[in-house]
Amino acid sequence: MRFFNFGYKQSRETDGGTVTETQGAAGGSFEKNVVRVSNPYAALSVAAWHRAVELRAKTMSQLVVMYQKKSPEGGNFVEDNYGDSRMTNYLWQVSPNPLMSASVLMQQAEVDIMTKGNAFVYIERDEWQHPVALWLASCGGYDALSDTYSLTFNAPGGPRVLPHAASENVIHIPNTFRYADSHLGLPTLQHAAKILSLTATLDREALENAAKGGKMKLILQQDKQQTTSMGLGGGIVRKDQLKEYAAELSKEIYSQDVTALHGIMNVTPYSMNAQQLQLFEQRQFSVAEIARITGVPKALLMDDTQSSYKTPEAATQEFLLRTIQPKIREWEDEINRKLLTPADFGRHRYHVCEKALLRLDPKAQAELDKLHLETGIKSVNELRGEHDLPVIEKGDTHYVSTNLAEVGSEKLRGGAGKATATKGGEL
Numbered sequence: 001m002r003f004f005n006f007g008y009k010q011s012r013e014t015d016g017g018t019v020t021e022t023q024g025a026a027g028g029s030f031e032k033n034v035v036r037v038s039n040p041y042a043a044l045s046v047a048a049w050h051r052a053v054e055l056r057a058k059t060m061s062q063l064v065v066m067y068q069k070k071s072p073e074g075g076n077f078v079e080d081n082y083g084d085s086r087m088t089n090y091l092w093q094v095s096p097n098p099l100m101s102a103s104v105l106m107q108q109a110e111v112d113i114m115t116k117g118n119a120f121v122y123i124e125r126d127e128w129q130h131p132v133a134l135w136l137a138s139c140g141g142y143d144a145l146s147d148t149y150s151l152t153f154n155a156p157g158g159p160r161v162l163p164h165a166a167s168e169n170v171i172h173i174p175n176t177f178r179y180a181d182s183h184l185g186l187p188t189l190q191h192a193a194k195i196l197s198l199t200a201t202l203d204r205e206a207l208e209n210a211a212k213g214g215k216m217k218l219i220l221q222q223d224k225q226q227t228t229s230m231g232l233g234g235g236i237v238r239k240d241q242l243k244e245y246a247a248e249l250s251k252e253i254y255s256q257d258v259t260a261l262h263g264i265m266n267v268t269p270y271s272m273n274a275q276q277l278q279l280f281e282q283r284q285f286s287v288a289e290i291a292r293i294t295g296v297p298k299a300l301l302m303d304d305t306q307s308s309y310k311t312p313e314a315a316t317q318e319f320l321l322r323t324i325q326p327k328i329r330e331w332e333d334e335i336n337r338k339l340l341t342p343a344d345f346g347r348h349r350y351h352v353c354e355k356a357l358l359r360l361d362p363k364a365q366a367e368l369d370k371l372h373l374e375t376g377i378k379s380v381n382e383l384r385g386e387h388d389l390p391v392i393e394k395g396d397t398h399y400v401s402t403n404l405a406e407v408g409s410e411k412l413r414g415g416a417g418k419a420t421a422t423k424g425g426e427l
Contacts, residue, residue: 048287048290048291048301048303049189049290049294051296051300051301051302052290052291052293052294052296052301053110053111053114053115053294055296055300055301055319056110056114056294056295056296056323056324057107057108057110057111058107059319059320059324059357060106060107060109060110060324060327061103061104061106061107061110062103062354062356062357063106063328063331063352063353063354063356063357064092064093064102064352064353064355064356065092065093065102065331065335065350065351065352065353066079066089066092066093066350066351066352066353067079067080067085067088067089067092067348067349067350068080068348068349068350068351069085069347069348070346070347070348077349077351080348084130087130087131087132088130088131088339091131091132091133091134092134092350096121096133096134096135096136097133097134097135097136097155098155098156099154099155099156100136105121105134105136108136109121109136109173110327112136113173113174113175113185114175114187114188114294115187115188115189116139116187117174117175117184117185117186117187117188117190118140118172118173118174118175118184118185119136119171119172119173120136120137120140120149120151120170120171120172121134121135121136121137121170121171121172122134122135122137122149122151122153122162122165122169122170123169123170123171123338123339124169125169131339134171135151135153135155135160136153137151137152137153138152138153138154138159139151139152140152140170141184142167142172142182142183142184144183146164147166147167148164148165148166148167149162149165149167149170149172150162150163150164150165151165151170168338169338170338171334171335171338172334173330173331173334175187175188175191177191188293188294192289192293287301287303291303295319295322295323296319296323297315297318297319298315299312299314299315300312300315300316300319320354320357324354324357328352328354331352332349332350332351332352335350335352336349336350355386369383373399374399374400374401375400375401376398376399376400378398379395379396379397379398380392380395380396380397381395381396382396
């Protein structure tokens with residue numbers, strides 16, 4: 001299946017040195033100068049696609065998975081770092097296995113979802129069924145009859161193969177679209193092949209034309225006003241004679257920059273050169289399609305055409321809300337489904353925290369901190385702790401903003417009287 005096309009020039013070694021071949025077979029065919037990219041990995045060389053995959057993967061790598069318990073004091077979920085829970089949080093937040101960090105696992109899982117259609121994380125447990133390692137599988141499959149997975153993943157000492165891994169030990173995040181009647185997801189490009197085929201066709205035509213050096217296709221016809229015997233026997237030129245002359249002329253056009261034409265022929269161009277084909281505009285269409293397919297706004301793909309001052313901010317919000325938030329929910333549901341028992345429900349949970357995404361946006365972080373402080377969600381010391389600042393005295397008090405009051409309340413009467421006294425006395 002073809003997804004993208006690229007042009008190239010071939011080189012061959014001769015006795016006199018290296019010769020670069022820029023034209024194909026006789027007759028003007030330049031088919032061999034076009035390289036067909038037919039798999040998702042090679043398609044990553046397309047800048048927009050590569051940027052979209054990288055952006056989604058890097059964003060997912062900033063999320064932090066927390067194992068939490070319900071606090072008996074206030075009834076809220078707080079991170080549990082005691083006993084076996086400490087090891088669980090260490091796996092999800094620091095080192096899931098000896099070969100990668102937690103951020104790399106989330107990052108590579110998102111790449112697998114888009115390029116392979118599925119991400120498989122095998123949960124290795126000890127004899128008490130406590131997780132001791134999380135392994136990202138390089139490939140995997142699912143058997144619905146036995147409800148097991150066949151997985152292959154890298155480990156110290158070489159690859160490990162698990163032909164019958166129980167489903168409760170496999171965190172499986174499939175792509176949005178799946179094979180018919182299957183538990184497995186489709187690679188993004190494979191599902192979008194029909195959508196991308198139009199762009200691929202346009203690019204191929206432009207690249208083939210560019211490979212010809214910008215030469216033009218022509219329509220060759222007899223000049224009706226000239227019936228003299230100038231080179232072709234006079235009178236009406238037969239069809240076979242016209243085809244022979246066209247073939248000879250074609251060779252001259254591709255071998256010379258300037259070709260002399262006899263006066264009995266009219267030459268009409270019917271193709272455009274590479275510049276006229278406006279390959280740039282076709283690439284704009286391609287970027288738009290990739291943006292739709294991957295859920296990444298064009299502004300985040302380094303495409304600033306027809307953008308406004310606030311486009312990046314709006315694009316970021318749209319990306320986080322429409323693309324990343326649904327992924328967060330998918331991960332939370334799957335992890336909770338595989339690592340929590342019915343007895344744990346309501347008392348423990350796995351939460352994917354997104355607060356790290358605000359770390360490099362000081363304005364947004366400051367506005368959120370202010371909102372948390374004014375609504376009593378966090379105290380001053382809790383906010384200072386998130387910014388690696390030492391605690392301060394009396395900083396554990398929680399505040400609630402009181403801008404509103406009942407009509408005629410004591411608060412309003414006291415404030416009005418104080419203002420009047422100040423105005424009439426000191427002023």
